[in-house]
Amino acid sequence: MALLEVENLKIYYFTRAGAVKAVDDISFSVDKDETLGLIGESGCGKTTAVFAIMRFAAPPGRIVGGKIIFEGRDILTMSGEEVRLLRGQGIAMVFQAAQNALNPVMNVGDQITEVIHQHEKVTKEEAWDRAKKQLELVGISGDRAKSYPHEFSGGMKQRVGIAIATACNPRLLILDEPVTGLDVIVQRQLLNLVNDLRAKLGLPIILITHDLSVVAETCSKVAVMYAGKIVEQADAISLYKNPAHPYSKLLIEAYPSIKGEKGKLISIPGAPPGLLNPPVGCYFQPRCPSAMDICREAEPTMVAKDGHIVACHLYK
Amino acid sequence: MKDQALLRVENLKTYFPVRKGLVKFILSRKVEYVRAVDDVSFSMGEGDILGVVGESGCGKSTLGRTILRLIEPTEGKIYYEGTDITSLNRRKMRSLRRKMQMIFQDPHGSLNPRRTITDILRQSLRIHRLADGKAEEDALIKNTLEEVGLKPAEEFWGRYPILLSGGQRQRVGIGRILILQPKLVIADEPISMLDVSVRMGILELLAHLRDKFGISFIYITHDLATARYICERIAIMYLGKIVEIAPTEELLKTPLHPYSQALIAAVPVPDPRVEMKELPIIGYVPLIPSDVYTSCRFYPRCPYTEQKCREQDPPLVEVSPGHYVACVKAK
Numbered sequence: 001m002a003l004l005e006v007e008n009l010k011i012y013y014f015t016r017a018g019a020v021k022a023v024d025d026i027s028f029s030v031d032k033d034e035t036l037g038l039i040g041e042s043g044c045g046k047t048t049a050v051f052a053i054m055r056f057a058a059p060p061g062r063i064v065g066g067k068i069i070f071e072g073r074d075i076l077t078m079s080g081e082e083v084r085l086l087r088g089q090g091i092a093m094v095f096q097a098a099q100n101a102l103n104p105v106m107n108v109g110d111q112i113t114e115v116i117h118q119h120e121k122v123t124k125e126e127a128w129d130r131a132k133k134q135l136e137l138v139g140i141s142g143d144r145a146k147s148y149p150h151e152f153s154g155g156m157k158q159r160v161g162i163a164i165a166t167a168c169n170p171r172l173l174i175l176d177e178p179v180t181g182l183d184v185i186v187q188r189q190l191l192n193l194v195n196d197l198r199a200k201l202g203l204p205i206i207l208i209t210h211d212l213s214v215v216a217e218t219c220s221k222v223a224v225m226y227a228g229k230i231v232e233q234a235d236a237i238s239l240y241k242n243p244a245h246p247y248s249k250l251l252i253e254a255y256p257s258i259k260g261e262k263g264k265l266i267s268i269p270g271a272p273p274g275l276l277n278p279p280v281g282c283y284f285q286p287r288c289p290s291a292m293d294i295c296r297e298a299e300p301t302m303v304a305k306d307g308h309i310v311a312c313h314l315y316k
Numbered sequence: 317m318k319d320q321a322l323l324r325v326e327n328l329k330t331y332f333p334v335r336k337g338l339v340k341f342i343l344s345r346k347v348e349y350v351r352a353v354d355d356v357s358f359s360m361g362e363g364d365i366l367g368v369v370g371e372s373g374c375g376k377s378t379l380g381r382t383i384l385r386l387i388e389p390t391e392g393k394i395y396y397e398g399t400d401i402t403s404l405n406r407r408k409m410r411s412l413r414r415k416m417q418m419i420f421q422d423p424h425g426s427l428n429p430r431r432t433i434t435d436i437l438r439q440s441l442r443i444h445r446l447a448d449g450k451a452e453e454d455a456l457i458k459n460t461l462e463e464v465g466l467k468p469a470e471e472f473w474g475r476y477p478i479l480l481s482g483g484q485r486q487r488v489g490i491g492r493i494l495i496l497q498p499k500l501v502i503a504d505e506p507i508s509m510l511d512v513s514v515r516m517g518i519l520e521l522l523a524h525l526r527d528k529f530g531i532s533f534i535y536i537t538h539d540l541a542t543a544r545y546i547c548e549r550i551a552i553m554y555l556g557k558i559v560e561i562a563p564t565e566e567l568l569k570t571p572l573h574p575y576s577q578a579l580i581a582a583v584p585v586p587d588p589r590v591e592m593k594e595l596p597i598i599g600y601v602p603l604i605p606s607d608v609y610t611s612c613r614f615y616p617r618c619p620y621t622e623q624k625c626r627e628q629d630p631p632l633v634e635v636s637p638g639h640y641v642a643c644v645k646a647k
Contacts, residue, residue, distance in 0.1 A: 041511040153600050154372075183371035183538055188582040188595055195592075210512055213584030217592055236588040254516050255586045256541040258568055265545055267517035271481035 001072060002029035003204055004053070004091075004172060009066035011048050011057060020275045022048045022061065024228040030172065030221075035198060035205045037219030037236065039212065039251075041272055045228040046208045047096065050174050052076075053206075054093055055083045071171070089119050092170035096177040096208075098161030102149040108135070108160045109145030115167045134163040137200075138193060155186030159193065166201070173197075174206045179214055191217050212255045216240060224248045227273055227283040234308040244310040246288050282313065290314060321395070322532055323383070323500055324359040328392035330375075330382045352378040354556035354609075355392075357632070360549075362499070363526055365533045367547035367564070369540055369579070371601055375556040376536045380502040383534070384416050385409060396500070414444045417493035421505040423485035427477040433488045434474050437461070440492050456495060464491040465521060483514035490521060497529070504536045519546050540583050544568060549638070552576045555601070555613045558632060562639040572635065572646040574618050612644065620645060 011023040023045040030036045038046045048061065055075060057063050068075040070090060078086065087093075095101045103111055112131035116122060122130075132142030138159040140152075149157055158178060165173060178194065179187040195218060197203055207218060215222055216236065223233045224247065232245040243249040253266045270287040273279055279286050285295040292313060300311045331349035352375040360366050368376045381387045383394055385401060394401050401412060420426040427436060437457045440446075447453040461469040464487040477485055486506060493501060503522065507515040523546050525531050537543050543550055544564055551561040552575065560573040571577045578597035598617045612618070615625040624644045632642045 041513060155600065183601075184540075184582040184584075185371065185578060185595065185597060186600070188584070188592070191584070192592065211584075212512070213586040216586050216588040216590075217584050219588075240586070240588055251513060252586065254513055256516070256539075256545055257586055258541045258544055258580065258583050259585050259587075259590070262544060262565075265516045265520045265523075267515070267520065268513040269517075271483060271514065272511070 001069075002031045003071065004030040004206075005067075005069040006049075006053070007067040007069070009049065009052060009068065010064045011045070011052055011061055012064050013061045015060055015276075018276055021228050021278070022275060023052070025066075026223075026225070026228075026230045027066075028223050028230060028233060030204050030206055032204055033202065034221055035207060035219045037215035037222045038206060038208045038225060039210065039215050039222060040225035041210055043272060043275075044225045046225050047176055049225075050093070050176065050206060050208060053174065054087060054091060085119070088115055088165075089168045089170060091172045091174065092165040092168070093174040093176065094158075094161045094165045094178060097181065098178070099149075099154045099157040099181070102157055102160060104149055107146050107148050108152070108163075111160070112145075112164050112167050115164055119168045130167065131163075134167050135160070137166070137197075138163045139189075153186070155182055155190055158182065158190055162193070162197070166197070166203070169201075170203070172206070173203050174208070176208045177210070178207065179211070180209070187214075194218055212252060213257075224251070227278060228275055229283065229311065231284065231312070232308055232310045238307055242306065242308075244305055244308045244315065245284075245312050246290050246314070247284050250289075282311075320361070320398075321359040322362045322364070322397060324393075324395040325383065326357050326393045326395070328353055328356045328379070328382060328394065329390045330378050330387055331390045351375075351556045351609075353382055353389075356553075356556075356558055358551060358558065358561060360532055360534075362532055363530045364549070365522070365526060365535055365547045367543035367550040368534060368536045368553060369538065369543055369550055370553035371538060371579075373601060374553040376553050377504055379553070380418070380504050380534060380536050384413070384418060384502060386418075414496045415498050416500045417496060417498040417502070419486075419489055419493065419501060419503040419506045422509055423482050423489055424477075424509075426489055427485055429477055432474045432476055433461075433466075433472060433480070433491075436477075436488060437492055437495050440495050444496055446496065460491045460495040463525075464488070464494060465517070466491070481514070482510050483517060486510060486518055487521065490518075490525075494525065494529075498531060500532045500534070502534045502536065505538070506535075507542065508537070508539070515542065516545075522546060540568070540580060552579060557613065557642065558640075559614065559642045560640065561632070562641075566639060572639070572641045573614075573643045574620055575614050612642075 007027050009023055009026050013020040013022055040046045051057055052063055053068055109131045112134050113127040116127045116130055132145050135145055136142050140159055179190055198205060209215060219236050222236050222239045223230045226247050232248045243252055250268045268287055273283055281297050282295045282300050285291045294313050300313045302309050302311050303315050305315045330353040331351050334348045334350055356379060370376045382389050389402055434457055438453055441453050447456055458469040461472055466472045466487055507518050522533055535547055547564050550564050550567050551558045554575050560576045571580050578595055581593055581595055596619050609629045612625040612630055615621045630642045630644045632640045634640050635646050
């Protein structure tokens with residue numbers, strides 16, 4: 001059994017205009033030694049999906065179906081106290097824009113010890129020592145534990161976020177858009193750190209991003225999300241080499257590269273659908289170059305094809 | 317340098333005074349500056365697309381705004397079609413502004429949510445008195461909407477920005493300036509807030525407008541990969557200075573400045589089969605840039621530094637036709 005198994009997860013936002021199916025029947029798993037990249041455009045439900053794993057779903061959002069099995073237990077049926085212990089120790093998360101998620105009036109050392117004290121009975125000195133070690137783990141000198149967030153640059157704040165998340169040795173780490181808004185050089189330094197951490201701590205990671213190249217450089221497995229659904233899942237190399245779903249294919253082609261020959265500019269016409277009134281049939285059909293009659297009538301189901309799991313009528 | 321250049325910038329400097337406490341000011345009596353743009357010179361012709369690439373805080377946006385005189389330069393000259401615009405008065409500057417326009421980064425924040433997109437375009441026309449009567453305005457607006465890819469125009473007529481997607485809103489932002497028939501457009505990170513699937517569409521549109529109307533663009537970005545697709549030349553900025561400027565493919569293949577090399581090496585490649593390389597750079601951009609530079613401003617992070625780098629701030633010199641570098645090692 002995999003470390004984390006998400007089965008048929010459904011999260012809807014109940015608004016006055018109707019139910020928005022932000023996450024609609026998605027399944028995926030993460031095993032030890034795996035880095036799963038969850039990729040998709042803004043509003044496709046990727047953050048909503050991992051929030052559910054942390055049990056962060058809040059009204060008007062509600063988990064209406066599915067299971068999230070972590071180490072054999074369903075997170076969705078846990079009590080409040082069990083969830084509190086799970087967060088940080090079992091599964092930890094670094095939030096999007098962690099730069100701004102830090103407390104500005106607390107030094108970073110205290111922000112790390114705060115997490116440790118929540119979970120473990122340790123003395124102040126012990127916790128402080130561990131905070132320093134955490135900082136060193138992410139490449140910041142332990143002497144800076146007394147510094148405040150404004151004394152760090154954006155990339156270093158993001159590192160502090162990772163130091164806080166890994167303070168209690170979680171068994172699964174979730175990174176939500178870890179490098180968005182960072183400069184390329186800082187971004188590269190951070191991706192190197194993520195790869196190092198995985199190697200050093202053997203930490204499985206779920207990485208959420210809209211950036212294909214970030215996934216390419218860190219992940220072993222990729223799930224492509226579109227309009228609340230996973231449309232394709234495969235191991236990273238095979239997905240980049242032979243994308244099966246037309247959306248994955250176009251997304252990869254639309255991504256500019258500075259290596260190799262300069263190809264033609266490709267963009268996907270149209271925009272992702274509103275999830276209040278999604279299109280009939282396949283959600284990608286209005287933008288799809290290979291749409292057929294059946295795509296406008298029936299929703300495709302997941303089929304296995306050459307090691308990929310793909311939801312498209314092209315494969316039957 | 318060519319005299320028929322559309323835009324020529326000479327030794328442009330924009331300094332911002334650093335606010336200090338009163339006591340500190342009385343004690344030192346010295347005003348310190350942040351040198352956001354520090355001695356930048358370049359020129360560009362009609363129909364050129366110049367990329368200005370650098371990390372946040374390197375002064376690329378300030379450079380763009382200074383060229384339009386949205387920020388007054390501290391020193392230096394900006395020639396537009398041979399006239400020095402730094403000495404123009406407000407009225408003359410205003411009539412020139414029609415020719416020099418700007419596309420903003422945030423398509424959500426830069427459109428007035430209480431006006432329909434038709435009104436937003438109409439406002440541009442009225443400010444510059446470009447049309448006689450409503451019928452002519454309507455015709456111009458319709459043409460412009462279709463030119464920027466919002467077709468059929470009837471479908472978008474009278475819509476509010478909130479009903480449009482990010483990409484469509486950015487097209488309205490481009491339409492708002494296209495309707496003025498500008499000759500020089502500063503595009504400040506026009507696609508960085510858009511979804512990946514629509515980004516390339518906006519870049520295609522910019523390239524199309526250049527081909528059809530001969531508009532020149534200064535494309536300000538932190539993303540070398542997208543700059544590659546539309547720019548003929550790219551200028552790399554670091555702490556207020558252009559450290560290298562060269563034709564795009566030449567710069568990407570043979571970058572000469574160590575900073576350009578690091579920047580290019582850091583660009584992630586969307587292919588998991590390509591291994592990540594070690595970066596030839598140390599540390600971070602300084603949080604507080606220094607007031608005066610007597611050394612190369614990159615030397616604290618440079619892996620190839622030598623004594624000479626500490627003694628002078630190297631000037632931008634031409635090493636091969638059109639390829640300028642500011643580094644003591646480049647010959």
